[in-house]
Amino acid sequence: LPGLHVFAIAFALEVSVGKTNTVMALNNSNVLLPCTFISCIGFQDLVFTWYFNSTELVADPAPLPLQIYHGKIKNEASEPTVVWHNPRVEFVGSITKKDYNISIVLNSVEFSDAGKYTCHVKNPKEKNAQHNATIFLTVVHKMVETDNTVTLIIVGVVGGLIGLLILFMLIKRVVLFIIKKTQDGKKECLVSSSGNDNTENGLAGSKAEQKAPPKA
Amino acid sequence: MLVLLAGIFVVHIATVIMLFVSTIANVWMVGSSNFGTISTGLWLLCNKTCTQLPVSSRDEASLKAVQAFMILSIIFSVVALILFIMQLFTLEKGKRFYMTGAVMLVCWMCILIAVSIYTARFTGTMVYSTNPHHGYCFILAWICFCFSFIIGILYLVLRKK
Numbered sequence: 001l002p003g004l005h006v007f008a009i010a011f012a013l014e015v016s017v018g019k020t021n022t023v024m025a026l027n028n029s030n031v032l033l034p035c036t037f038i039s040c041i042g043f044q045d046l047v048f049t050w051y052f053n054s055t056e057l058v059a060d061p062a063p064l065p066l067q068i069y070h071g072k073i074k075n076e077a078s079e080p081t082v083v084w085h086n087p088r089v090e091f092v093g094s095i096t097k098k099d100y101n102i103s104i105v106l107n108s109v110e111f112s113d114a115g116k117y118t119c120h121v122k123n124p125k126e127k128n129a130q131h132n133a134t135i136f137l138t139v140v141h142k143m144v145e146t147d148n149t150v151t152l153i154i155v156g157v158v159g160g161l162i163g164l165l166i167l168f169m170l171i172k173r174v175v176l177f178i179i180k181k182t183q184d185g186k187k188e189c190l191v192s193s194s195g196n197d198n199t200e201n202g203l204a205g206s207k208a209e210q211k212a213p214p215k216a
Numbered sequence: 217m218l219v220l221l222a223g224i225f226v227v228h229i230a231t232v233i234m235l236f237v238s239t240i241a242n243v244w245m246v247g248s249s250n251f252g253t254i255s256t257g258l259w260l261l262c263n264k265t266c267t268q269l270p271v272s273s274r275d276e277a278s279l280k281a282v283q284a285f286m287i288l289s290i291i292f293s294v295v296a297l298i299l300f301i302m303q304l305f306t307l308e309k310g311k312r313f314y315m316t317g318a319v320m321l322v323c324w325m326c327i328l329i330a331v332s333i334y335t336a337r338f339t340g341t342m343v344y345s346t347n348p349h350h351g352y353c354f355i356l357a358w359i360c361f362c363f364s365f366i367i368g369i370l371y372l373v374l375r376k377k
Contacts, residue, residue: 149277153284158291161322 012040015121015133022136025109026143032092033135034103035119044125046073048080048102050089053116055136065118069104106137114139217377224370228300228320231363232293235327238356239286242266245338245354247345254345257353258283261343270343278337285330286357292323293364300371307376317371324364331357 015037025031033050051065068086073079073095080095080102088108093101102121106113120132242257251263258279260266271279296319303313334354342348 149280150284150287153281154288154291157284157288157326 012038013043013121013123013126013129013131014038015119015131017119017133017135021134022138024138024140024143027111027139027141028108030105030107031109031137032103032105033117033119033137034101035093035133035135036099036101036103037119037121037131038099039123039126041126042076043073043123044075046124047122048072049120050104051118051120052113053118054112055115068117071102073100109137109139111139113137217374221374221377224367224374225300227363228293228297228367231360231367232290232297234356234360234363235286235290235293238353238360239290241353243351243353244334244357245342245348246351247342247348249345254342255351256342257351258286275337278333282330282334282338285326285333289323289326289330289360289364292319292326296320296323296371304376309377310375312373312375313371317368320364320368320371324361324368327357327361327364331361 015035018034018036023031023033035050037048039046048071049067050069052068053065054063067084069089069091070083070085071080071091072083073081076095078095080091080093082091085091088106090105090107091102092105093103095101102119114137117135117137118132119135120130122128122130239258242260242262243255244257246253246255248254253263255262256269259269261269269279296316299319300313300316303316307313331354334357339348339350339354
């Protein structure tokens with residue numbers, strides 16, 4: 001009903017299921033179906049319902065949504081009370097904080113539980129404004145770990161190349177150092193045997209030493 | 217000499233862009249089927265919409281190797297570009313662009329490994345289609361192979377003016 005939808009936005013009753021609307025659960029585990037709603041004006045005798053629409057059964061005409069939890073909340077100060085619920089569904093929400101939480105937990109999920117879960121809220125204080133949000137549940141046999149061989153190959157090759165580069169630089173430095181050391185040894189011998197030319201451009205003291213012998 | 221250097225720079229940028237296109241677009245093999253033309257690449261199989269590429273278990277390792285080495289070739293070609301610009305300003309006159317040339321040749325090796333594995337393993341038959349032929353990404357990859365080799369050798373030979 002489009003008219004009612006516009007009405008709902010105008011009065012700002014909004015239901016949300018969080019950042020993602022898909023949930024994956026392991027067979028035979030308990031899964032949390034999150035749902036929160038906000039209301040600017042506040043609420044009185046609010047009614048909320050969870051529906052389940054199976055995607056496993058394909059029939060013509062399409063099967064009607066199944067009600068799995070029906071509850072009501074008197075006002076912001078009171079806790080939600082249950083009107084009717086499916087025995088496998090457990091209510092875990094609370095109204096104490098600013099964000100009103102009406103999440104449920106589905107116990108021991110089976111493969112037939114996969115499908116569309118709708119969280120529907122109706123607020124009589126906002127002239128019976130309604131809003132809903134849906135989550136898609138999939139049930140898997142086992143959780144598969146993400147495969148990261150591509151990342152490993154890339155990191156391995158880049159790391160190996162950087163290592164080789166560092167090794168190459170180190171070896172180059174060491175070899176040059178050794179060559180310089182052996183050549184320095186040879187140079188020292190040359191300097192001491194000739195004795196005059198190389199030190200003229202150096203310290204002033206050497207020049208004085210040079211001058212002294214001729215005077216004597 | 218400056219003109220040659222500018223020309224090589226342009227070809228290098230073209231190589232980087234072609235490598236990006238070749239790795240990202242999914243048009244390595246193209247074939248026709250009942251649903252129209254189907255193209256497969258390294259990541260997805262595309263008709264009008266794209267789905268996960270179906271790969272047999274013995275080809276899985278080869279596909280991952282091709283993906284890894286194409287990404288490595290992109291990384292090395294971009295690193296070579298940055299190194300070239302750095303060496304342009306820091307190298308002394310008369311010296312050669314050894315580092316840039318070396319990195320470009322490593323990039324060439326990565327492209328060689330990637331396209332060889334792909335050509336050996338994945339160009340025989342194509343799933344779900346008849347009359348498969350090579351798509352433009354495959355051809356771009358081989359062109360990048362030639363260009364990167366030429367550019368690498370030129371970097372090793374040219375001197376800075």
